[in-house]
Amino acid sequence: MPSTQILSTTQQSQYQAIDTPFLYVNKPVFINNLSQLRQKIEGLGANLRPHFKTLRSLEAAEFLLPTKNSPVTVSTVKEAEALASKGYTDIIYAVGIADGKLPRIAKMLDQGINARVLLDSVEQAHQLNHFCGSYDCQIPALIEIDCDGHRGGIPPEADKLIEIAQILTSGAASFHGVLTHAGESYQCFEKQQLIDAAQNEVAAAVQAAERIRAAGMQCDIVSIGSTPTAQSYQNLDGITEVRAGVYTFFDLVMAGLNVCQLTDIAATVVTSVIGHNPDKNWIFIDAGWMALSGDRGTAEQPKDCGYGLVCDDSGHVLSGLQVITVNQEHGIIEAVDGGVIDLAQFPVGSRLHILPNHACATASMHAQYHVFDTDGDNGGYEIWNRVQGW
Amino acid sequence: MPSTQILSTTQQSQYQAIDTPFLYVNKPVFINNLSQLRQKIEGLGANLRPHFKTLRSLEAAEFLLPTKNSPVTVSTVKEAEALASKGYTDIIYAVGIADGKLPRIAKMLDQGINARVLLDSVEQAHQLNHFCGSYDCQIPALIEIDCDGHRGGIPPEADKLIEIAQILTSGAASFHGVLTHAGESYQCFEKQQLIDAAQNEVAAAVQAAERIRAAGMQCDIVSIGSTPTAQSYQNLDGITEVRAGVYTFFDLVMAGLNVCQLTDIAATVVTSVIGHNPDKNWIFIDAGWMALSGDRGTAEQPKDCGYGLVCDDSGHVLSGLQVITVNQEHGIIEAVDGGVIDLAQFPVGSRLHILPNHACATASMHAQYHVFDTDGDNGGYEIWNRVQGW
Numbered sequence: 001m002p003s004t005q006i007l008s009t010t011q012q013s014q015y016q017a018i019d020t021p022f023l024y025v026n027k028p029v030f031i032n033n034l035s036q037l038r039q040k041i042e043g044l045g046a047n048l049r050p051h052f053k054t055l056r057s058l059e060a061a062e063f064l065l066p067t068k069n070s071p072v073t074v075s076t077v078k079e080a081e082a083l084a085s086k087g088y089t090d091i092i093y094a095v096g097i098a099d100g101k102l103p104r105i106a107k108m109l110d111q112g113i114n115a116r117v118l119l120d121s122v123e124q125a126h127q128l129n130h131f132c133g134s135y136d137c138q139i140p141a142l143i144e145i146d147c148d149g150h151r152g153g154i155p156p157e158a159d160k161l162i163e164i165a166q167i168l169t170s171g172a173a174s175f176h177g178v179l180t181h182a183g184e185s186y187q188c189f190e191k192q193q194l195i196d197a198a199q200n201e202v203a204a205a206v207q208a209a210e211r212i213r214a215a216g217m218q219c220d221i222v223s224i225g226s227t228p229t230a231q232s233y234q235n236l237d238g239i240t241e242v243r244a245g246v247y248t249f250f251d252l253v254m255a256g257l258n259v260c261q262l263t264d265i266a267a268t269v270v271t272s273v274i275g276h277n278p279d280k281n282w283i284f285i286d287a288g289w290m291a292l293s294g295d296r297g298t299a300e301q302p303k304d305c306g307y308g309l310v311c312d313d314s315g316h317v318l319s320g321l322q323v324i325t326v327n328q329e330h331g332i333i334e335a336v337d338g339g340v341i342d343l344a345q346f347p348v349g350s351r352l353h354i355l356p357n358h359a360c361a362t363a364s365m366h367a368q369y370h371v372f373d374t375d376g377d378n379g380g381y382e383i384w385n386r387v388q389g390w
Numbered sequence: 391m392p393s394t395q396i397l398s399t400t401q402q403s404q405y406q407a408i409d410t411p412f413l414y415v416n417k418p419v420f421i422n423n424l425s426q427l428r429q430k431i432e433g434l435g436a437n438l439r440p441h442f443k444t445l446r447s448l449e450a451a452e453f454l455l456p457t458k459n460s461p462v463t464v465s466t467v468k469e470a471e472a473l474a475s476k477g478y479t480d481i482i483y484a485v486g487i488a489d490g491k492l493p494r495i496a497k498m499l500d501q502g503i504n505a506r507v508l509l510d511s512v513e514q515a516h517q518l519n520h521f522c523g524s525y526d527c528q529i530p531a532l533i534e535i536d537c538d539g540h541r542g543g544i545p546p547e548a549d550k551l552i553e554i555a556q557i558l559t560s561g562a563a564s565f566h567g568v569l570t571h572a573g574e575s576y577q578c579f580e581k582q583q584l585i586d587a588a589q590n591e592v593a594a595a596v597q598a599a600e601r602i603r604a605a606g607m608q609c610d611i612v613s614i615g616s617t618p619t620a621q622s623y624q625n626l627d628g629i630t631e632v633r634a635g636v637y638t639f640f641d642l643v644m645a646g647l648n649v650c651q652l653t654d655i656a657a658t659v660v661t662s663v664i665g666h667n668p669d670k671n672w673i674f675i676d677a678g679w680m681a682l683s684g685d686r687g688t689a690e691q692p693k694d695c696g697y698g699l700v701c702d703d704s705g706h707v708l709s710g711l712q713v714i715t716v717n718q719e720h721g722i723i724e725a726v727d728g729g730v731i732d733l734a735q736f737p738v739g740s741r742l743h744i745l746p747n748h749a750c751a752t753a754s755m756h757a758q759y760h761v762f763d764t765d766g767d768n769g770g771y772e773i774w775n776r777v778q779g780w
Contacts, residue, residue: 019467019490019780053718075719076680077409095719096664096674098739100409120665123738151720152665152674183717274486275510275542284486284542290466290754291780294684327573328443328750329465329485330541348513349488360718364680364755367778388757390409390681 006374014381015372020272020351021291023366025384027373030248030266034063037230037247044236047071049092049223051245052079054360057369058086059384064248073243077104082387084113091115092142092223094179094243096152099127106137116176116221120144120153125164129171140176141168142221147204148197150183156208162215169217177221178208181243185228189257189302198229206238231259249359252309256301262309262317267363268353269308270370271331276343283333283346287354289326293361307331311353323354396764404771405762410662410741411681413756415774417763420638420656424453427620427637434626437461439482439613441635442469444750447759448476449774454638463633467494472777474503481505482532482613484569484633486542489517496527506566506611510534510543515554519561530566531558532611537594538587540573546598552605559607567611568598571633575618579647579692588622591615596628621649639749642699646691652699652707657753658743659698660760661721666733673723673736677744679716683751697721701743713744 007015015024034050041048049071050064056079065072068087073094074080080091081104089112093105097117108115119125119141132139143164146153154161168175182201188194201224209219225243236242246253249267250260271287289307298305306322310333320339325332331354335341346352356362363369367386373379397405405414424440431438439461440454446469455462458477463484464470470481471494479502483495487507498505509515509531522529533554536543544551558565572591578584591614599609615633626632636643639657640650661677679697688695696712700723710729715722721744725731736742746752753759757776763769 019494020488021780095676096738098410098662098664098676100662100739104409121738124665127738151715151717151722152667272488272490274488275514277542286485286488286780289685289751294686294751295679296684296686327541328754332541348486348511348517349490361679361684364718390411390676 007372008379011372011379011381018270018370020270021287022270023363023369024268024270024353025369025371026266027371028375029264031063033247033250033264033266037244041230041233041236041242044233046236046239047241049073049225049241049243050248051075051094051243052083054245054248054363056363056387057384058082058387059382061086061088071241073245076390077101078390079387080108080115084108084111084115089113092118092179094118096120096144097124097128097141099131102128102131102139103135105139106135109137109139114140116140116142118142118144118179119164122160122164122167125167125171125173128173129167132172138172138174140174142177142179142223143208145178145180145204145208147180147201148182148184150181153180156204156211161208161211165212165215165217175217177219177223177240178205178212179221179223180205182224182226182229185226186253186257188228191258194228194232194257194259195234198232199234201226201229202233202236202239209238227254228257228259246359249363251359251362252305252355252357253297253301256298256303256305262355265355267359267369268311268355269362271352271354273346273348273350273352275348276346278343281335281341281343283341283343285323285331285333285352286329287323287331288329290328291365292323292326292331292354292356293358293365294326295358295361297358305357306336308354308356311355313351313353315353397762398769401762401769401771408660408760410660411677412660413753413759414658414660414743415759415761416656417761418765419654421453423637423640423654423656427634431620431623431626431632434623436626436629437631439463439615439631439633440638441465441484441633442473444635444638444753446753446777447774448472448777449772451476451478461631463635466780467491468780469777470498470505474498474501474505479503482508482569484508486510486534487514487518487531489521492518492521492529493525495529496525499527499529504530506530506532508532508534508569509554512550512554512557515557515561515563518563519557522562528562528564530564532567532569532613533598535568535570535594535598537570537591538572538574540571543570546594546601551598551601555602555605555607565607567609567613567630568595568602569611569613570595572614572616572619575616576643576647578618581648584618584622584647584649585624588619589624591619592623592626592629599628617644618647618649636749639753641749641752642695642745642747643687643691646688646693646695652745655745657749657759658701658745659752661742661744663736663738663740663742665738666736668733671725671731671733673731673733675713675721675723675742676719677713677721678719680718681755682713682716682721682744682746683748683755684716685748685751687748695747696726698744698746701745703741703743705743
């Protein structure tokens with residue numbers, strides 16, 4: 001939530017001087033999100049390996065990662081290279097590897113970065129061995145486990161799991177462990193469903209690791225995680241680390257799953273009113289899909305939030321208002337559930353905050369984040385830059 | 391369409407050296423799209439004022455705009471400033487103006503740039519006069535006309551049209567004309583519907599201009615346009631200029647409206663296969679919504695193309711294949727209509743091209759475009775940079 005009502009006078013001028021639309025980050029809310037999950041996961045005896053894909057900002061990494069050796073997950077080689085350039089050393093690239101990307105991974109290894117790749121097929125394991133043999137390097141790999149039929153991975157009980165682990169351990173590459181992601185947890189709208197999904201994720205990863213060890217191989221990393229399940233683990237015995245990303249900013253999809261409250265949403269899009277359609281009772285804003293993204297992640301949730309819920313400039317949710325349409329640089333706000341907007345309360349030029357459906361998607365539309373620290377008497381203002389591209 | 395089969399040997403090496411995913415532009419197709427529409431509109435006696443929002447690249451502007459005085463449309467002040475920095479002088483910012491943006495417009499006017507703003511309310515007209523009075527400048531404005539109930543604007547027959555024009559002509563600002571956009575043309579799937587939408591757009595703009603002139607005021611600019619209607623005008627009497635943007639790259643939404651062929655699509659996303667799910671007969675690619683955008687513009691068309699159609703690395707459409715799901719850095723390709731994919735034909739590391747649903751949205755996800763000129767024996771390769779932000 002924006003909480004701009006508690007900005008200092010200096011911050012208010014800084015805030016007003018930024019042209020809309022822009023991404024506003026409430027730093028204390030962000031910091032609290034980071035510490036809450038870290039405490040929970042470390043309290044259960046596992047490491048937290050935050051996913052960098054939501055933030056993709058090296059300035060943000062200083063808060064996300066306590067030390068240069070803190071574990072981190074990335075979704076692109078570009079993120080890994082950016083983190084490596086700042087001295088972060090413990091990286092998993094958690095998207096299936098294609099051999100065209102291996103030279104950049106090998107280069108990071110040469111620089112002393114512990115960069116690992118992910119795969120789920122015999123074909124990829126052979127490709128990796130072949131590359132490592134040709135380039136005289138030893139790229140470590142994890143095997144992706146399918147815990148819930150969501151996307152890719154090897155079922156924990158499959159013969160192929162052992163076969164792939166053997167190809168990696170006996171070849172030029174190296175084998176570091178298993179990794180799974182409970183993607184189906186985004187469909188769990190009941191607390192017990194989330195607890196079950198979390199337990200299932202743990203069980204699948206532990207089963208895979210135990211089978212590999214029973215076959216005589218080491219399995220150092222047992223990695224699980226998704227923001228919904230990360231909030232719901234009861235017991236992490238056998239798990240070495242948990243990955244999550246969206247918890248850093250949180251969003252309406254997560255609020256719809258009851259894994260956060262609206263007040264935990266740390267990133268909002270600040271927008272200006274640019275017109276009205278009195279006949280249709282619409283407010284036009286300068287935040288279209290370029291600023292909000294076109295994400296419709298709440299469309300299949302019990303409460304559909306359109307393209308985002310609306311807060312006033314002080315951070316209070318305007319009940320019943322939604323962004324119902326986005327074009328490139330236009331958004332349309334309407335009252336849902338039969339409400340009526342008093343358009344005179346929203347003059348052209350006035351500012352609103354839009355709570356995002358999906359923080360990863362909304363943040364991806366912004367090359368810079370405008371970060372306000374509302375704690376203390378002389379709260380700061382920082383610009384964080386986003387690492388772009390692949 | 392990619393047409394990579396006709397790349398020269400040098401180009402093939404350049405193409406292979408670019409890490410996926412990336413935006414590939416077939417330059418001859420792009421150039422042909424530009425000249426086709428320019429010929430048509432100029433042949434009907436109007437000027438073409440291309441919309442820069444699709445391309446947002448100054449390198450591309452050299453092809454889009456024949457001279458530094460060529461008319462151009464923008465959707466952000468940032469685009470206008472970028473074009474102004476390169477000496478382009480004739481700019482309409484075609485999104486409703488909020489007064490917070492006026493200082494940057496005034497600065498461009500000071501630099502000799504003819505930058506105009508758009509508004510559709512008495513409130514905005516008074517705000518503009520007030521600003522111009524306070525800052526001793528004369529910002530020119532157009533009035534947005536609502537021709538089809540799509541979004542904003544003043545109906546051409548409304549009393550308010552004359553009232554706003556009078557406020558502008560009698561105040562510190564200045565009045566340059568009227569502008570409309572047939573946004574509803576995106577719903578016209580029959581040729582005759584498109585012709586009707588085009589005629590309606592012309593009629594609304596001409597009616598508005600004539601009413602303003604009948605009230606004793608000048609109305610120099612009579613501006614209309616959308617890519618679907620731009621292909622369908624029969625007669626542009628009374629119209630001074632036509633705006634369109636997506637025609638530069640074209641896309642599946644436009645192909646679905648029959649205003650282009652698949653072979654006219656100039657921009658595709660090149661992606662690598664990163665895995666398979668044999669049980670589900672899925673191909674995983676490294677193009678998720680970060681590379682493709684999450685646009686689902688074909689969802690409401692007769693032919694739903696998912697998140698994009700699939701071409702092989704030589705540019706041939708792979709019949710029946712679609713990107714059915716996108717996550718941040720994963721796409722899933724499936725055979726629709728009961729087909730089956732022979733996964734062995736798509737090994738990990740092989741490349742595919744994805745035809746985009748919506749060129750504006752897909753291009754917006756890429757800071758750089760990789761442009762291949764396939765004409766001639768020594769075709770070139772260029773990188774075009776995208777102007778980012780607001």
